[in-house]
Every structure is written in structure tokens, then in C-alpha cells.
Amino acid sequence: MPETALGARGVTKSFPGVRALDDVTLACAPGRVHALLGENGAGKSTLVRILTGDESPDAGTVVVADRETRLGAPREALGLGIVPVYQELTVLPEMSVLDNVLLGQERSRRGLLDRGAQRELARAALARVSLEDLPLGTRTGELSLANQQLVEIARAIARRSSVLILDEPSAVLSGDKLQALHDVVRAIAAEGTAVVYITHLLEEVPALADDLTVLRDGKVVSSGPATDYTTDRIVREMVGRQVDQVFPDPAPPAGEVVLRVSDLVPVGSSAPPAHLEVRAGEIVGLAGLVGAGRSRFLRTLAGARGRSQGGVDVGGRRVRGSLTGAIAAGVALVPEERKRDGLVLDLTAAQNITLTDLRQVSSAGLVRTARENAAFDEERERLGIKASGPGQPTRQLSGGNQQKIAIAKWLRVSPRVLLLDEPTRGVDIGAKSEIYRIVRELAASGMAIVIASSELAEVIGLAHRVLVFRDGAVVGEVHRDPDSAERIMHLALGTAS
Amino acid sequence: MTSVAAPRGSRAPRLAAFSGLVRRGGAVWVIVLALVLALTFARGTGFWNSGNIAAVLAGAAVLGLVALGQHVVVLGGGIDLSVGSMVTLTSLLTAVLVDGYPIRTVPVIVAMVVLGAAMGLLNGSLVSVARLPPFIVTLGMLYLVSGVALTVSATPAGRVTAALTDFSRATLGPVPAPFLVLVAAVAAVWLLLARTPWGRHLYAVGGDQHAARAAGVRVRPVLLGAYVTSGVLAGLAGVLLAARSAIGSPTAGSGLELSAITAVVIGGTSLLGGRGSLLGTVGGVALLALITNAITLLQLPSTWTDLVRGLIIIAAVAVFVVRRPR
Ligand SMILES: Nc1ncnc2c1ncn2[C@@H]1O[C@H](COP(=O)(O)OP(=O)(O)OP(=O)(O)O)[C@@H](O)[C@H]1O
Ligand SMILES: [Mg+2]
Numbered sequence: 001m002p003e004t005a006l007g008a009r010g011v012t013k014s015f016p017g018v019r020a021l022d023d024v025t026l027a028c029a030p031g032r033v034h035a036l037l038g039e040n041g042a043g044k045s046t047l048v049r050i051l052t053g054d055e056s057p058d059a060g061t062v063v064v065a066d067r068e069t070r071l072g073a074p075r076e077a078l079g080l081g082i083v084p085v086y087q088e089l090t091v092l093p094e095m096s097v098l099d100n101v102l103l104g105q106e107r108s109r110r111g112l113l114d115r116g117a118q119r120e121l122a123r124a125a126l127a128r129v130s131l132e133d134l135p136l137g138t139r140t141g142e143l144s145l146a147n148q149q150l151v152e153i154a155r156a157i158a159r160r161s162s163v164l165i166l167d168e169p170s171a172v173l174s175g176d177k178l179q180a181l182h183d184v185v186r187a188i189a190a191e192g193t194a195v196v197y198i199t200h201l202l203e204e205v206p207a208l209a210d211d212l213t214v215l216r217d218g219k220v221v222s223s224g225p226a227t228d229y230t231t232d233r234i235v236r237e238m239v240g241r242q243v244d245q246v247f248p249d250p251a252p253p254a255g256e257v258v259l260r261v262s263d264l265v266p267v268g269s270s271a272p273p274a275h276l277e278v279r280a281g282e283i284v285g286l287a288g289l290v291g292a293g294r295s296r297f298l299r300t301l302a303g304a305r306g307r308s309q310g311g312v313d314v315g316g317r318r319v320r321g322s323l324t325g326a327i328a329a330g331v332a333l334v335p336e337e338r339k340r341d342g343l344v345l346d347l348t349a350a351q352n353i354t355l356t357d358l359r360q361v362s363s364a365g366l367v368r369t370a371r372e373n374a375a376f377d378e379e380r381e382r383l384g385i386k387a388s389g390p391g392q393p394t395r396q397l398s399g400g401n402q403q404k405i406a407i408a409k410w411l412r413v414s415p416r417v418l419l420l421d422e423p424t425r426g427v428d429i430g431a432k433s434e435i436y437r438i439v440r441e442l443a444a445s446g447m448a449i450v451i452a453s454s455e456l457a458e459v460i461g462l463a464h465r466v467l468v469f470r471d472g473a474v475v476g477e478v479h480r481d482p483d484s485a486e487r488i489m490h491l492a493l494g495t496a497s
Numbered sequence: 498m499t500s501v502a503a504p505r506g507s508r509a510p511r512l513a514a515f516s517g518l519v520r521r522g523g524a525v526w527v528i529v530l531a532l533v534l535a536l537t538f539a540r541g542t543g544f545w546n547s548g549n550i551a552a553v554l555a556g557a558a559v560l561g562l563v564a565l566g567q568h569v570v571v572l573g574g575g576i577d578l579s580v581g582s583m584v585t586l587t588s589l590l591t592a593v594l595v596d597g598y599p600i601r602t603v604p605v606i607v608a609m610v611v612l613g614a615a616m617g618l619l620n621g622s623l624v625s626v627a628r629l630p631p632f633i634v635t636l637g638m639l640y641l642v643s644g645v646a647l648t649v650s651a652t653p654a655g656r657v658t659a660a661l662t663d664f665s666r667a668t669l670g671p672v673p674a675p676f677l678v679l680v681a682a683v684a685a686v687w688l689l690l691a692r693t694p695w696g697r698h699l700y701a702v703g704g705d706q707h708a709a710r711a712a713g714v715r716v717r718p719v720l721l722g723a724y725v726t727s728g729v730l731a732g733l734a735g736v737l738l739a740a741r742s743a744i745g746s747p748t749a750g751s752g753l754e755l756s757a758i759t760a761v762v763i764g765g766t767s768l769l770g771g772r773g774s775l776l777g778t779v780g781g782v783a784l785l786a787l788i789t790n791a792i793t794l795l796q797l798p799s800t801w802t803d804l805v806r807g808l809i810i811i812a813a814v815a816v817f818v819v820r821r822p823r
Contacts, residue, residue: 054711078713090708092701094772099697104713106694113692155712 002065005030005194006051006082006163009068011060013046013218015396017388020046022218023060028163028194033185033208035226036198038215039238039428040400041386044198045087047215048167051196052084053077065162078104081162085169087198087399088339091152093141098122100140101155125158126151128187130180145172145337146290150181157184164188165196168399170204171426174454175289182208200400200428201455202231214238239430247436247461249480251444255280258448259301259331259417263310266300269293271472273310278417278448283439285463286452287488293472294452295336298419301450302326302333304341314417330416332356334407334423336452342406343394349405350376350390356409379408382438384431400426411438418442420451424458436462460484468492522765522777525813529783532791542794549790551673555665555741557786558675559584560756561779562734565679565686566727567757568778572690573723574703574770575624575631579638580731580757583616584750586646587735592655592745599658610732616642617728618721625720639754646747655745665740675737682730687775695722704771759806760785763813784809 007027013020020043028034036044049055051062053071061068064080071077074084091100098118107117122136129150134143140151149172156164166185170178185208189195197208205212209226214237221237235243261276274297278284286294299305301312303319303326312319312326319329326333335341343352350372354361361371376390383404387397394402403426410418420439424432439462443449453459459466466478468491476491478484518524536544543549563580570577587609594605616638623634667674690696698719701709710716731750738749760781766773788809792802 074711075713075715084711086711090705090711092704092708092771094704095697095700099700103697103701103709106697108694111693112688113694113697 001030001192004028004063004066006165006196007063008047008051008057009061009063011047011050011057011062013043013050013055013058015388017392018218018386020218021050021057024215024218024220026213026220026223027063028196029211030162030194031189031192032210033189033195033197035205035209035212036196036215037202037205037212037234037238039384039386039430040404040426041398042215042238043218044215045167045398046218048084048086048165048196048198051077052082052165054084054086075104078159081160082165083156083159083161083163084165085152085156085167087167087171089145089148089152091140091148091155093139093148095140096136097126097134097138097140097143097151098136100151101125101158103155105155105159121158122154125154128157128184129154130177144291146174146177149173150177153181153184157188161188161193163194163196167198168200168426169197170199170201171399173290177290200426200432202234202429205229205231205234216240235429238428243430243433250283250440250462250464251281253279253282253443253464255282255446258315259450260313260316261301261310262313264297264300264307264312265309266293266296267306267308269296269308269472274474276450276467276474278450280446280448281443283443283449283451283463285459285466286450286469287456287459287466287478288469288492290454292469292492294469295421296472297469298333298421298450298452299335301417302331302335302419304333304335331419332410332413332415332417333419334410334421336421336425338403338406342409343402345393345395345402347394348391349385349387349394349397352394352405353379353409353412356413360412375412379404379412383408383434384428400428400431403427404431407435411442414442415447417448417450420449420453422453423451424453424455456485456488460488470494522774522780525764525777525780525784528809528813529780529787532784532787536787536791536794539795544790544794547671549794550671551668553786553790554676555673556789557782558673558679559734559738559741560753560760560785561679561782562682562730562737563750563753564757564760564778564782565682565775566730567754567761568764568766568773568775569686569690569699569726570631570723571758571761571766571768572703572770572773573699573720574706575720575723576635576758576768577620577724577727578632578635578754579616579620579642580727581750581753581755582639582642582646583613583728583731584735584738584753585746585748586642586649587613587732588739588742588749589646589649589655589735589745589747591661591736591739592657592743593649595655595657595661595739597656597658599660602658602660606736609736610729613728613730613732613735614725615728616731617725620728621721621724624724625717643751650745650747653744653746657739657743661736661740662743665737675741678733678737682733683775683779686726689726690775695719699723700771702770756785759810763810 004027008024011021011024038044050057052074053076054074062071101122102118107114126132126134131150140148153169169181173181185195212226213223214221257277258280259278263273265273288294300307303321303323307321314329314331319325354372354375358367361368361375373390379385385404386401394405407423424435451462466488467474468476468488470492478487536542566580567577591605591609595601620635620638623629624631664674698714701714702716702719706716739745761778764777764781766777788805789802
């Protein structure tokens with residue numbers, strides 16, 4: 001067995017305006033899980049793309065099985081057993097689950113697809129990511145984001161790999177699914193595969209990683225066995241400073257009820273009607289397992305989804321059940337699927353940020369570039385957005401920086417009601433605590449805020465009270481106290497005593 | 498998991514069933530059926546006369562072959578505007594080269610299919626190797642190939658053999674021979690799309706080229722294959738057209754590219770690529786053939802054809818286009 005299954009030697013890569021990677025050297029050993037950590041824009045995904053032949057380095061080389069290798073295309077890397085799951089989903093929504101799992105590795109006999117063998121292979125791979133019950137003919141676009149991610153991982157697992165690279169696989173997974181992912185990662189490493197694992201959820205590191213490497217601004221800050229690192233040390237090396245993750249008690253909400261939801265049933269839901277009142281200055285958390293209906297509830301409040309009964313009032317006025325109606329009433333949603341619903345990828349970073357309120361940056365009917373750039377600079381400062389400038393196309397930003405843009409654009413409109421769906425997924429730890437601070441500030445200034453998150457610590461830490469969802473219905477409400485985490489879990493799982 | 502069923506007075510399930518029908522290409526057949534019913538009951542049209550049925554089926558053959566090729570290209574995220582001119586050139590050359598000599602029939606047919614493949618290969622290379630936009634490449638080819646046809650002969654020319662003419666008039670029961678060619682082609686394309694790795698790769702490349710590449714798909718051969726398929730089918734269509742009209746004409750196939758695209762689009766295939774069903778495209782061909790026939794049978798002025806087509810395209814797209822689930 002080689003000493004280094006996959007590695008980089010002195011890899012450097014620049015894009016106009018940024019040096020994404022600067023003399024990066026890395027070695028991943030067979031049978032070990034290697035965590036790759038760093039802030040948004042640190043260069044992790046760029047390194048992955050170079051290691052898999054999707055891009056070529058400006059200088060330096062890729063090492064495969066102890067040998068320096070030139071990779072011209074992802075196909076060549078795949079041929080050598082280097083199998084990536086990129087940060088951006090590459091499942092094809094219009095194709096079936098079966099076809100997606102086997103894409104690029106179809107089994108055929110005499111030129112025709114061997115459907116029996118295909119099914120068997122797909123079933124086996126899906127079973128390893130806990131999707132054994134998923135019908136193979138399902139159109140992949142109909143699945144939840146989490147399941148699409150698992151289908152993508154199943155595609156990688158179906159290949160025989162000597163190296164498996166997972167770029168933020170956990171960004172859309174939680175609960176059982178995250179657990180299933182961890183199990184399969186450990187099992188694959190135990191089979192002798194080197195696993196490269198990228199994540200912003202630092203609790204995953206001690207649970208999974210054998211080795212780790214921290215990148216900052218394209219450079220390797222440090223690298224070593226995971227046991228040498230505490231979370232504090234990782235954060236310090238990633239961010240270059242201390243980040244406090246404590247949640248002070250929020251100020252009690254003083255204002256009157258801003259948002260009133262009565263008898264609400266989203267279209268297509270068979271759950272009992274939901275009620276909710278949120279006062280000015282109040283933060284309400286929504287907890288629950290993936291698929292419990294939190295996102296659907298938020299989308300219905302924001303008018304992005306129809307309601308089959310019930311109503312939403314803001315400031316005592318009925319809100320029309322449409323997106324424009326909700327926005328006019330002062331309801332803003334930072335959606336979960338930010339890439340699809342939250343960004344125009346071909347616009348520049350600055351244009352995306354100011355899209356929600358062009359009046360702020362225009363005068364005499366014309367958009368003022370200077371003001372647009374100023375708005376961008378403000379948000380860059382606030383959220384630590386890493387971009388070469390306001391004019392960089394959003395498509396070129398790193399995944400986490402795209403998230404930050406999608407959040408920033410709604411923070412700028414100062415809505416009366418702010419709905420946040422998984423606001424910190426894929427966002428690095430520094431920006432996370434900054435988002436927490438902003439959310440608190442916005443509440444203190446009188447906004448009513450509803451935040452859904454799979455990260456329990458986050459909902460509990462931020463919110464005055466937490467509504468727990470199960471199977472589309474609100475099954476309980478939990479107030480801030482020391483046992484709230486446990487009570488929420490029981491409610492979410494349906495094991496409440 | 499989230500509950501999928503939605504019992505309580507919601508429109509969602511019916512919409513879902515409808516969009517499923519659209520996805521599988523069934524929607525256009527609803528209009529085809531309606532039109533057939535209307536023609537059946539319209540007084541004295543004689544729609545079901547065996548002569549008329551044969552005429553409809555034979556008329557569908559040339560368009561059908563070209564639309565099949567278009568279907569394949571569009572699935573791969575491209576478009577082939579040159580098919581009409583390829584039909585023109587191959588049908589003209591069939592007549593000119595055969596020129597009434599029986600011994601030349603078979604070699605010329607083979608040559609036309611090869612010529613179609615070659616033109617498709619050129620399209621495909623420019624698109625996949627030189628990475629030029631398909632719309633522009635095939636638009637250029639349209640003019641180029643039409644120009645070549647005009648230099649071959651600017652006026653009707655050549656003559657096919659009796660064997661070819663007989664073939665185009667022959668029937669098997671009520672089914673004309675050219676239509677059987679179409680049936681065979683549909684079967685072959687279906688097999689390619691549904692049962693080979695290449696078919697899977699075509700859907701993937703059409704859906705998202707970068708994602709397909711990331712999964713290890715070789716994009717180039719996939720696209721080359723699509724344009725070659727289109728070219729071969731256009732070559733075949735050219736031969737059938739020559740057989741039917743007996744002599745060659747330098748404008749024989751003009752406008753066919755738009756009819757083919759129409760058939761593909763009203764069949765529910767997405768012009769963005771990656772989504773579509775063969776059943777839909779075949780339905781689109783059936784619909785276009787029926788419209789032409791209906792106008793003849795109802796003795797409406799033939800100038801109405803375009804008018805009716807335009808209305809149907811817009812109506813079909815408005816009703817049947819798959820709206821992305823929100
Ligand atoms: N195609 C490109 N063109 C220009 N700049 C790019 C391109 N791809 C990446 N970059 C830049 O390179 C830097 C590193 O990006 P990369 O995607 O590797 O970050 P990352 O560490 O994966 O971040 P995240 O945690 O947000 O996913 C960023 O500043 C990004 O804007
Ligand atoms: Mg990344």
C-alpha cells in the first residue's frame with residue numbers, strides 16, 4: 001500500500017485578483033480520514049478541483065499513490081480511483097435516482113444496459129447511505145436536498161475508490177442522515193480508502209478525523225494528527241483569532257405582536273393547522289428533523305408556497321398569499337436552497353446584495369455604482385465576505401461566500417418579519433458568530449424573527465422559545481432553560497415522556 | 498419522511514399527475530386524439546378512407562425521421578438547424594446521381610446516408626471539439642448546405658428509378674412502406690436512448706455538461722453521436738423524399754428544420770436539453786401531419802396551415818410546458 005494515497009506538492013493556483021492556493025503541500029494516507037478545514041474562501045474546494053483533475057494548478061503537482069501525476073480531466077482521476085463529491089451538487093434533477101447513481105459507470109452487456117446489474121449496484125450503494133427504501137425510478141429533482149446529496153454520495157460509493165473526497169457533505173445533512181454518512185465514511189476508511197473530508201461543523205472533526213489540515217488564505221497553516229487539536233486551536237488557526245460561541249440571554253421582547261399566523265395549512269400538507277405569534281423583538285426558533293416541515297412552514301409564511309387554509313397577519317393586516325404580497329407586507333425569507341432561490345449567479349456580488357432594494361442605491365431612477373459598491377463593502381466588512389471585489393461574478397465565489405451574499409441581501413432590507421432557514425449552513429465559524437450577533441441586533445431593534453435550523457445549539461442559543469416540528473405539525477413549544485435540548489429532541493423524535 | 502399525499506381539497510395531486518403525463522410526452526397525444534375525433538365526426542371528410550390514412554402516414558415519414566434526429570440533438574442540449582438543408586441536398590443528389598439507372602439505386606442510398614453522417618460529424622465536431630454554439634454552427638451549415646444544393650442544380654433535376662417510386666407507394670396492409678422506415682427508426686432511436694450507456698450520457702450532458710463531466714462522462718463522443726444520428730436520419734429522409742417526388746428539387750427540404758423543432762417542442766421536450774420523451778416527439782409529428790391533412794380534408798385554404806400551426810404551438814406550450822415544481 002502506498003504511503004500517500006493522494007497528495008499535493010507545492011500547489012499554487014491564482015484567479016484574477018486572488019491567489020486561491022499558495023504553495024500547498026498535503027498528504028492523505030490510505031485508510032485514514034483527513035479533515036480539510038478553513039474559512040470560506042480559504043481554498044478548500046479549489047484544492048479539491050485540482051486534486052481531481054477538474055482544474056490544473058499554476059505550479060506544483062498532484063501525487064497519486066506516491067507518484068507525481070498529471071490529471072487532465074475528472075475522468076482520469078476517476079480512472080485512478082480518486083472519487084470526488086463536489087461541494088456543488090452534480091446530480092441531474094431530471095434523471096432517475098438509478099441513472100444518477102450509475103452515471104459514468106453504467107453496466108452494459110453487448111452494448112445494451114444490463115438493467116439487473118445496474119439495479120443491484122444502485123441498491124447496494126443506496127443502502128449504504130440509508131436510502132434503501134428509495135424507489136430507483138424516482139426523479140431526483142423531486143427529492144429533498146438532503147436526499148439528493150445522499151444520492152450523490154451513493155454515486156461515489158458505487159465506484160471502487162482508493163481516495164474518496166467529500167466537500168462539505170454535511171452542509172445539508174443532519175440527524176440520522178448525518179449519522180449514516182459518518183458510519184459509511186468510517187467503514188470506507190476501514191476498507192483502506194483515504195478519505196478527504198471538508199466541513200464547517202467542527203463537532204464532526206473529533207468524531208471522524210484521523211488527521212487534519214487547516215488552510216487560511218490559500219496557505220497551509222498547520223497539519224497533523226487530529227488528536228493534537230482542540231476545537232479552540234482549530235478555530236484559532238482557521239480564523240487567526242479567538243471566536244466566542246457563547247449565547248447571552250436575549251433581551252425580553254417588549255413590543256406587540258407583529259406576526260400572527262392562524263390556522264395555517266400549507267398546500268399539500270395533511271398536518272393539523274399551525275398557530276404562531278411573534279412579537280417585535282422576539283426570536284422564535286423552529287426545530288425538528290429534516291423533512292419535519294419547517295422549511296415548508298417558512299416558505300408558506302413568505303408566500304412562496306400556497307396555503308390551503310388559514311391566514312398570516314403582519315401588524316394586524318392580512319398578508320396576501322404570494323411572494324410579492326409577503327414582501328410588500330415586510331416579510332423576508334432567507335431560503336434554504338440559496339443557490340436556486342436566493343441568488344442570480346451571473347450577477348456580480350454587489351448586484352446580488354442590492355437586488356432586494358435597489359432604491360437604496362439609486363437616485364433619479366439610475367443605479368449608482370458607487371453606492372452599490374459601498375453597500376457591498378459594508379457587507380464584506382460585516383460578514384467577512386471574501387471576493388476579489390464588488391464586481392466579481394457571484395458564480396465564482398466560494399460556496400460559503402455565496403451563502404453570505406444571499407443572507408446579506410435580506411439583512412439589508414430591514415423587513416418587519418425576518419424568516420431564516422438554516423442561515424449558517426456552509427458558513428464558516430467566524431461568520432457564524434457574526435450572523436448570530438446581527439440576528440440579535442435586528443431583534444433588539446424591533447424586528448420579529450423566525451429561524452429554522454438543524455443545529456440545536458444554534459436555535460436554543462438564539463431564540464426566546466423554540467417550536468418543535470414533527471411530520472409537518474407543531475408538536476410542542478420549549479422555552480429557554482438548561483434542559484431545553486433534551487426536551488426538543490424528545491419532541492422531535494416523538495419520544496416525549 | 499414528509500407526507501406526499503394531500504387529501505384535503507388541494508390541487509396538488511392532480512397537477513402532479515398532469516405534469517407526470519406531460520413529462521412522459523402524453524400530453525400532445527390528447528390533442529392528437531381530439532383532432533382525430535373531430536375529423537372522424539366532421540361530415541364527409543373521409544378521414545378513415547384507407548387512401549387518406551396512407552397519405553397521412555406517408556406524409557409523416559420524412560418529417561418523422563428529421564424530428565427524431567432533432568429530438569436526439571435537443572436532448573443533448575443542442576439544436577440542429579441544418580436538417581432541412583441536409584434533406585434538400587441528399588434528396589436532390591439522390592435524383593441527380595441515380596438519374597434513372599436502376600444499378601445505381603443501392604449505392605446512392607448508402608452514399609446519401611454516409612453523406613448525412615459526414616455532415617452531422619462536421620456539425621458535431623464544431624460544437625463539441627471547437628466548442629462553438631450549436632445554434633450558430635448549424636445555422637451556418639444550413640446556408641452552406643443549401644448553397645451546395647443550389648450549385649448542384651438550381652432547377653429541378655435528375656430522376657429516380659421505378660424501384661424507388663414503387664417503394665414509396667408500396668403498402669403493407671394499410672401501412673405505406675416509408676412509414677415502416679420511420680417505425681424502424683423510432684425503434685432504433687428508442688433503443689439507443691433508453692437502453693445504452695450513450696443514451697444515459699446524452700441526457701446527462703444535455704442536463705448539465707459540467708456535472709456529466711464531473712461524473713466521468715466523455716462529453717465529446719456523446720455530442721458527436723447526437724449530431725451524426727441527426728445527419729444519418731436526414732440522409733434517409735432525403736432518400737424517401739426523392740423517392741416520393743421522383744425528381745430532385747433544390748428546395749425540397751426547406752423549412753423542415755422548423756417543423757422538426759416544432760414537433761419536438763410540442764412533444765414536451767425541453768429546448769434547454771436533458772428532458773424529453775420520444776413518445777412526445779412522435780406525438781408532435783402525428784399532430785403536424787394531422788393538421789396538414791385536416792386542412793386538406795376540410796378544404797380550407799392551404800395558407801391556413803401556418804396560422805393553425807402557430808396557434809397550436811403557442812397553446813401547447815402554454816398548457817403543456819412543464820412548470821418546474823416550486
Ligand atoms: N473560477 C473562479 N474564478 C475566480 N475566482 C475563483 C474561482 N474559483 C474560486 N475562486 C476564488 O478562490 C478562492 C477560494 O475559493 P474556494 O472555493 O476554494 O474556497 P473554499 O475554501 O472552498 O470556501 P467555502 O468554505 O466557502 O466552500 C475564493 O476567493 C474564490 O472567490
Ligand atoms: Mg468550498
